[in-house]
Amino acid sequence: MDLHFPHDPTDDVLEQFQRDGHLTLRRFLDPLELEILEPGLSAAVHREDPNDGVPWEERSTYDRAFIQVGDVHQSSDEARSLVFSRRLASAAAALLRVPTIRLYHDQALYKLPTRGDGGHTPWHVDQYYWPMATDRCITAWIPLVEVSDDMGPLTFASGSHRMVEGRELEISDESEARCDRALAEGGYTRSREPFELGDVSFHLGWTYHSAPPNLGTEERKVMTVIYMDGAMRVAEPSNDHQRDDLRKWLPGLAAGDLAASDANPLLWPAT
Ligand SMILES: O=C(O)CCC(=O)C(=O)O
Numbered sequence: 001m002d003l004h005f006p007h008d009p010t011d012d013v014l015e016q017f018q019r020d021g022h023l024t025l026r027r028f029l030d031p032l033e034l035e036i037l038e039p040g041l042s043a044a045v046h047r048e049d050p051n052d053g054v055p056w057e058e059r060s061t062y063d064r065a066f067i068q069v070g071d072v073h074q075s076s077d078e079a080r081s082l083v084f085s086r087r088l089a090s091a092a093a094a095l096l097r098v099p100t101i102r103l104y105h106d107q108a109l110y111k112l113p114t115r116g117d118g119g120h121t122p123w124h125v126d127q128y129y130w131p132m133a134t135d136r137c138i139t140a141w142i143p144l145v146e147v148s149d150d151m152g153p154l155t156f157a158s159g160s161h162r163m164v165e166g167r168e169l170e171i172s173d174e175s176e177a178r179c180d181r182a183l184a185e186g187g188y189t190r191s192r193e194p195f196e197l198g199d200v201s202f203h204l205g206w207t208y209h210s211a212p213p214n215l216g217t218e219e220r221k222v223m224t225v226i227y228m229d230g231a232m233r234v235a236e237p238s239n240d241h242q243r244d245d246l247r248k249w250l251p252g253l254a255a256g257d258l259a260a261s262d263a264n265p266l267l268w269p270a271t
Helices: 011-020 031-047 061-065 077-083 086-096 173-186 240-249
Strands: 022-025 067-070 101-110 121-124 137-143 155-157 190-192 200-204 209-211 222-229 266-268
Touching: 011 022, 011 086, 031 067, 031 077, 031 101, 061 121, 077 101, 077 222, 086 101, 086 137, 086 200, 086 222, 086 266, 101 240, 121 173
Parallel strands: none
Antiparallel strands: 022 200, 067 101, 101 222, 101 266, 121 209, 137 200, 137 222, 155 190, 155 209
């Protein structure tokens, strides 16, 4: 299912994204369509939850942050319609200022209501995990339910895609503490707003972001799609996470290759 026809952000929007490294497009998707997609997509996420049954006390900071399920579009037609949405992919192309866009991968990030200590998403940058040769990669964060301020909305540090300190940290208590301090010292403004159904945020691979714990009673259900420049090349992995990502999301490829395995279809222009 194609959610909408392509959409061209205005020059103001493009400049804002270039300045801040993140942007939320309000009512970008049709709330009714998201309501229809949500149950099937959530069923796939819960079926594949890697931490199902693990007591809260035994979970790491990372595992308390969210239920993380990747490649959801392989098991859910509902996820597939978001991953192959031309409206989303065309916005990614416009924001990155590239003519073509490929899928890096998708993942659902469902934040459980906190059960005591933790449940926040520590400050981090995504590109630490990705073996990519340039910074032309972007995540669309797509809530499948309304996310009020107490449910753990994504929080950005505006302009932080230019900050270098902390880029070498995996998501952890250490990244939370060190990035928080570096962002404060660098004077970066933090931006956190509730999401209505249909609102979609986009952030660059090097933009620092975090989320508070979900203090509500319902799950914070969010789907993400990670896009890259269609001309992206694979970089030599610089850590074990990047080696894992190379195997998982760029199968069969090596440093220097065009990042265009069978798992990375061209999403824009749509074929
Ligand atoms: O959903 C969250 O809490 C974190 C999301 C995130 O880190 C991302 O989409 O890159």
